[in-house]
Amino acid sequence: MSEIILEVENLRKYFPIKTGFKQVRYLKAVDNVSFTLARGETLGVIGESGSGKTTLGKTVIRLYKPTGGKILFNGEDIAPLPRKALKKYRKKMQIVYQDPYSSLNPRMRIRDIIGRPMKIHGLASTREEITSRVKQLLEEVGLPSEVMHRFPHELSGGQRQRIAIARALATEPELIVLDEPTSALDVSIQAQILNLLKEIQRKRNTAYIFISHDIAVVSYMSDRIAVMYMGVFVETGPTREVIGEPMHPYTKMLISVVPEPDPTKKIRVTEDLGEPQLPIDPPPICRFHDRCKYKLPVCDEKAPPKIPIGESGRTVACWLYGKGKTVERN
Amino acid sequence: MMTLLEVAGLSVIYHTDEGTVYALDKIDLAVGKGEIVSVVGESGSGKSTLANTVIKLLPPYAKVTEGRVLFEGKDILSLSEEDMRSIRGNRISMIFQEPNIALNPLFKIKEFMTDVYLAHHPEASREEALSRSLEMLREARVPTPEDVLERYPHELSGGMKQRVLIATSLLNSPDLLIADEPTSALDVSVQAQIISLLKRLQREKNMSVIFITHDLAVAAQIADRIVVMYAGHVLEEGSVDEVFQKPLHPYTEMLMKSVPKIGAEKIESPPGSIPDLRRRIEQCPFMDRCPKAFGKCREKPPLIALGDRKVACWLYNEG
Numbered sequence: 001m002s003e004i005i006l007e008v009e010n011l012r013k014y015f016p017i018k019t020g021f022k023q024v025r026y027l028k029a030v031d032n033v034s035f036t037l038a039r040g041e042t043l044g045v046i047g048e049s050g051s052g053k054t055t056l057g058k059t060v061i062r063l064y065k066p067t068g069g070k071i072l073f074n075g076e077d078i079a080p081l082p083r084k085a086l087k088k089y090r091k092k093m094q095i096v097y098q099d100p101y102s103s104l105n106p107r108m109r110i111r112d113i114i115g116r117p118m119k120i121h122g123l124a125s126t127r128e129e130i131t132s133r134v135k136q137l138l139e140e141v142g143l144p145s146e147v148m149h150r151f152p153h154e155l156s157g158g159q160r161q162r163i164a165i166a167r168a169l170a171t172e173p174e175l176i177v178l179d180e181p182t183s184a185l186d187v188s189i190q191a192q193i194l195n196l197l198k199e200i201q202r203k204r205n206t207a208y209i210f211i212s213h214d215i216a217v218v219s220y221m222s223d224r225i226a227v228m229y230m231g232v233f234v235e236t237g238p239t240r241e242v243i244g245e246p247m248h249p250y251t252k253m254l255i256s257v258v259p260e261p262d263p264t265k266k267i268r269v270t271e272d273l274g275e276p277q278l279p280i281d282p283p284p285i286c287r288f289h290d291r292c293k294y295k296l297p298v299c300d301e302k303a304p305p306k307i308p309i310g311e312s313g314r315t316v317a318c319w320l321y322g323k324g325k326t327v328e329r330n
Numbered sequence: 331m332m333t334l335l336e337v338a339g340l341s342v343i344y345h346t347d348e349g350t351v352y353a354l355d356k357i358d359l360a361v362g363k364g365e366i367v368s369v370v371g372e373s374g375s376g377k378s379t380l381a382n383t384v385i386k387l388l389p390p391y392a393k394v395t396e397g398r399v400l401f402e403g404k405d406i407l408s409l410s411e412e413d414m415r416s417i418r419g420n421r422i423s424m425i426f427q428e429p430n431i432a433l434n435p436l437f438k439i440k441e442f443m444t445d446v447y448l449a450h451h452p453e454a455s456r457e458e459a460l461s462r463s464l465e466m467l468r469e470a471r472v473p474t475p476e477d478v479l480e481r482y483p484h485e486l487s488g489g490m491k492q493r494v495l496i497a498t499s500l501l502n503s504p505d506l507l508i509a510d511e512p513t514s515a516l517d518v519s520v521q522a523q524i525i526s527l528l529k530r531l532q533r534e535k536n537m538s539v540i541f542i543t544h545d546l547a548v549a550a551q552i553a554d555r556i557v558v559m560y561a562g563h564v565l566e567e568g569s570v571d572e573v574f575q576k577p578l579h580p581y582t583e584m585l586m587k588s589v590p591k592i593g594a595e596k597i598e599s600p601p602g603s604i605p606d607l608r609r610r611i612e613q614c615p616f617m618d619r620c621p622k623a624f625g626k627c628r629e630k631p632p633l634i635a636l637g638d639r640k641v642a643c644w645l646y647n648e649g
Contacts, residue, residue, distance in 0.1 A: 048517035048518070048519065049488075049517055156603055157373075158603060186372035186373055186544065187372065187544070187545075187546070187585060187588050187589055188372065188584060188585065188588045188599070188600050188603075189372075189603060190588070190590075191588035191589075191590075191597050191598065191599035191600070192599040192600075192601070194590070194597065194599070195597070195599040196599075213517065213518070214590075215518070215592060216589070216590040216591055216592050216594075217590050219590075219592050219593070220590040220594060220597060243592055243593065244593070253519060254518065254519065255592070257518050257519050257521070257522035258518055258547075258592060259518075259521070259522070259525075259545075259547035259548050259550065259551045260547055260550065260591065260592070261546040261547040261549075261550050261574065261586060261589050261591065262547075262550055262574060263550040263551070263553075263570045263571050263574050264571070266550075266551055267522050267525070267526070267551060268526065269522045269523050269525075269526040270526075272471070272473070272523070273519045273520075273522070273523055274519075275487050275488075275489050275490075275517070275519070275520055276517075
């Protein structure tokens with residue numbers, strides 16, 4: 001693919017948790033995560049609740065200060081920058097949240113919600129200029145321009161999410177983090193928003209980090225996929241390979257339990273699949289060790305390295321692939 | 331199959347600050363003994379209103395304007411709250427989407443469960459109630475059930491809480507279980523386990539289940555029969571195999587084409603959204619979004635039977 005705009009290296013975000021007198025433990029929400037993203041590309045991040053996917057998205061665009069690691073945005077490391085120095089990067093990196101009911105200021109009219117980022121970043125100055133750009137953006141997201149005089153509560157969930165997208169586009173970003181952007185919407189509305197996002201990407205060549213718990217949605221949207229579990233990437237690679245031939249036992253398990261809208265393909269769960277824990281001071285071993293049915297002795301001793309597979313940039317963090325070993329793929 | 335529950339011509343409205351909302355419009359539904367019926371619909375379809383009417387948990391600003399809900403032939407809607415209390419949680423029980431709202435944070439699981447049992451078995455002792463609770467937790471495959479009984483809700487994971495609620499809903503061996511989006515707040519691996527659990531318990535107990543969901547894939551997994559609702563109307567009904575193999579109503583078809591499937595190249599995104607429910611719908615409720623709409627659709631199509639299936643669409647109605 002084309003030019004790399006984002007390179008994330010060993011990114012860490014730890015949240016301190018006070019557990020007692022002078023005792024501090026850490027919730028290692030993002031732990032040594034690395035990836036790259038090219039212009040116009042979509043990286044999908046799948047994971048269950050508590051996997052750290054939202055923290056990752058927010059840290060990458062510096063809504064959180066990382067605990068460690070590098071975030072090279074167009075070659076410049078923005079990880080250590082103080083707040084003030086970040087302003088010039090903010091307009092290049094935007095985010096769309098899950099809940100369009102809480103992400104839009106209820107007291108502002110749509111025109112001001114979309115126009116404000118332009119003003120803050122000096123992209124439009126006069127009222128007329130802002131209004132005409134807001135009109136263009138509304139058209140781009142498929143809403144009539146009259147909407148600009150309305151308040152968020154007058155709009156439906158799908159319409160609000162279109163506003164959130166228009167607001168993100170207002171600063172002409174190169175990267176947009178989409179954090180479960182359709183999870184609160186009905187399926188027919190979800191389909192509209194997903195196809196709109198694809199259309200926008202095709203026209204603007206914007207890079208997306210698409211975060212969702214919904215594997216079908218992520219695979220529909222993404223060029224590449226990263227599977228996140230308890231703060232780490234357990235597997236990454238081109239969508240077709242990861243979904244078609246999952247390698248990490250966690251990815252396999254996850255894909256095997258996704259229900260299909262087809263009554264002839266029923267899932268049968270006979271064993272206890274367990275549930276993920278929060279990565280609070282996790283021991284330096286495989287984080288999936290307690291739920292893994294292919295576990296080796298080494299899995300309880302050392303954290304698996306990231307093992308490159310083939311030529312497509314695929315990686316898997318699992319001891320099963322450590323010494324050229326393979327397991328049955330099912 | 332014997333009919334356990336029959337809903338006939340049910341209409342429900344809500345009186346809100348923004349006017350009257352027509353939530354259900356002449357709904358018909360039958361649930362057989364030992365059958366799992368999945369009611370599928372998007373928001374505003376009326377699926378939760380239907381569930382809440384059957385168990386008589388509608389809010390005070392709601393009103394049933396017409397229709398009947400017959401449980402074993404007896405009209406539930408005419409029962410007093412006192413009489414209903416002996417049915418609710420006993421013959422008909424319910425599980426909800428959000429386990430955190432259903433559980434009281436101030437009570438240990440054992441207190442919560444034994445209260446539910448004792449409410450319908452006043453003659454039983456606390457020990458009996460406790461041993462019944464333990465038995466149900468075991469059936470719901472809760473690991474270390476003795477330990478779970480001693481816990482407060484916040485000490486349990488989301489999946490475990492939902493298992494506890496399923497166990498609780500089965501304490502009194504209900505004939506009908508209403509499950510309103512019971513897996514929508516859960517991760518997929520937990521969802522798969524809960525669905526398998528519900529199916530197993532349903533089979534073992536020959537219980538009837540109304541499973542309400544917005545998720546077609548989940549409905550395909552669990553249901554024997556599926557009822558598709560839209561804007562307060564039933565648009566289609568049939569066995570799960572038939573409906574998924576060949577949806578009849580254009581809305582059902584659209585719904586299926588807009589679900590992203592793993593490996594799917596393209597999903598269709600139909601324009602528009604549900605009609606405003608503050609007006610009573612006099613035409614086909616899907617007409618404005620329907621690619622196949624024609625003149626006749628300005629008149630509301632009745633739900634007609636086609637063999638074992640039912641559909642409310644003029645495309646299938648010669649009349």
